[in-house]
Amino acid sequence: MTKKQWFAKGAMAGIPISLGYFAVAIALGISAKKAGISVLQASVTSLLINASAGEYAGFTLIAAGATYLEVIFMEAVANARYLLMSTALSQRLEPGTGILKRLLLGFTVTDEIFGVSIGLDGYVSPYFTYGAFVVATCGWTSGTMFGALLGEILPSSVVSALSVGLFGMFISIFIPEAKKNKIVAALVVISFAVSLTFAKLPYISDIPEGIRVIIITVLISVGAALLFPIKEKEESENG
Numbered sequence: 001m002t003k004k005q006w007f008a009k010g011a012m013a014g015i016p017i018s019l020g021y022f023a024v025a026i027a028l029g030i031s032a033k034k035a036g037i038s039v040l041q042a043s044v045t046s047l048l049i050n051a052s053a054g055e056y057a058g059f060t061l062i063a064a065g066a067t068y069l070e071v072i073f074m075e076a077v078a079n080a081r082y083l084l085m086s087t088a089l090s091q092r093l094e095p096g097t098g099i100l101k102r103l104l105l106g107f108t109v110t111d112e113i114f115g116v117s118i119g120l121d122g123y124v125s126p127y128f129t130y131g132a133f134v135v136a137t138c139g140w141t142s143g144t145m146f147g148a149l150l151g152e153i154l155p156s157s158v159v160s161a162l163s164v165g166l167f168g169m170f171i172s173i174f175i176p177e178a179k180k181n182k183i184v185a186a187l188v189v190i191s192f193a194v195s196l197t198f199a200k201l202p203y204i205s206d207i208p209e210g211i212r213v214i215i216i217t218v219l220i221s222v223g224a225a226l227l228f229p230i231k232e233k234e235e236s237e238n239g
Contacts, residue, residue, distance in 0.1 A: 003127045010131025013116045017132065018139030020112070025140050028055055029147020035063035039148040046144040050110050050137065054078045077208045082106075084217055085114040094123045101126045108133035119177060183228050191220050 001009070025046060032042035037059065049055055057078050061071050086106045093102070105126045113136060117129045178185035198204050198212050207215075 001125070003125070006125040006127035007131035010117075010128035010133075011135045012131075013128070014113070014132035014135030017112045017116070017136040020139070021136055022139035022143035022146075024052065025143025026147035028052065028059070029144040029149070031056060031059045031063075032144065033148045035059045037062065037148070039145055042148045043141055043145040046141045047137065050108065050133070050140070051079050051082070052110075077211055080211070080214055081111075081217065082109055084214065084221075085109050085111075085118075089114060089118055089124065089129075092118060092120075092124045094125055097126055105129055110136070112136070115174065183224070187220060187224055191216060194220070 028046065029039075029042055032045070033039075037045070045055060045058075049058075054075050057074050058071060061074060066074075086109050089105065089109065090102060093105075108129055110133075113129060113132045116132055117124050120128065174184070174188060178188050194216050195212070198207075198216065204212070
């Protein structure tokens with residue numbers, strides 16, 4: 001496939017993500033407005049920061065009058081999971097992908113875009129992820145702007161319904177793979193159980209949620225890699 005074909009394929013995959021982002025970002029726009037952030041500032045923030053939890057945390061801290069250091073620390077914790085996603089995705093890139101393309105790819109990674117990218121068979125072209133990001137970020141940015149403009153006139157029940165839309169969309173990303181692979185399905189169930197256990201255990205529950213997610217992800221991923229390694233077939237070309 002050519003670069004344009006990969007980009008177009010990614011753009012198509014980004015359409016449902018964009019729709020989900022638009023709905024969820026309305027609630028984000030409401031949070032921004034309540035924090036005293038202007039419509040333009042909220043829109044630019046969503047354009048430059050591709051992290052729902054990170055933006056929610058940032059707007060909440062701004063509203064609470066937190067210091068710059070507190071905001072930086074919370075953003076680092078909330079978004080640290082993207083380090084794991086970027087590392088995993090980098091192992092699936094086409095051979096010869098340059099450093100600049102990899103850096104740009106790291107900027108575009110979100111939970112949902114990572115899900116559709118890593119779910120592809122074989123090597124992944126960075127242009128697929130770029131295409132998905134361009135379409136998805138339009139929904140995220142416009143949804144934030146719409147929420148900042150009109151969010152406060154919406155009934156609270158509608159806002160609550162929109163806020164859970166992203167979770168449903170993210171679940172739809174790993175369900176197809178879980179249905180095809182029993183090991184993946186079992187790991188999903190185990191991750192849910194471990195996450196719930198960590199949230200209830202004393203001392204461990206005091207650890208910030210973002211760090212808990214990273215610990216669980218690393219433990220389960222390492223365990224799965226050791227117990228159920230994926231055998232790669234090496235292909236050689238003669239001549």
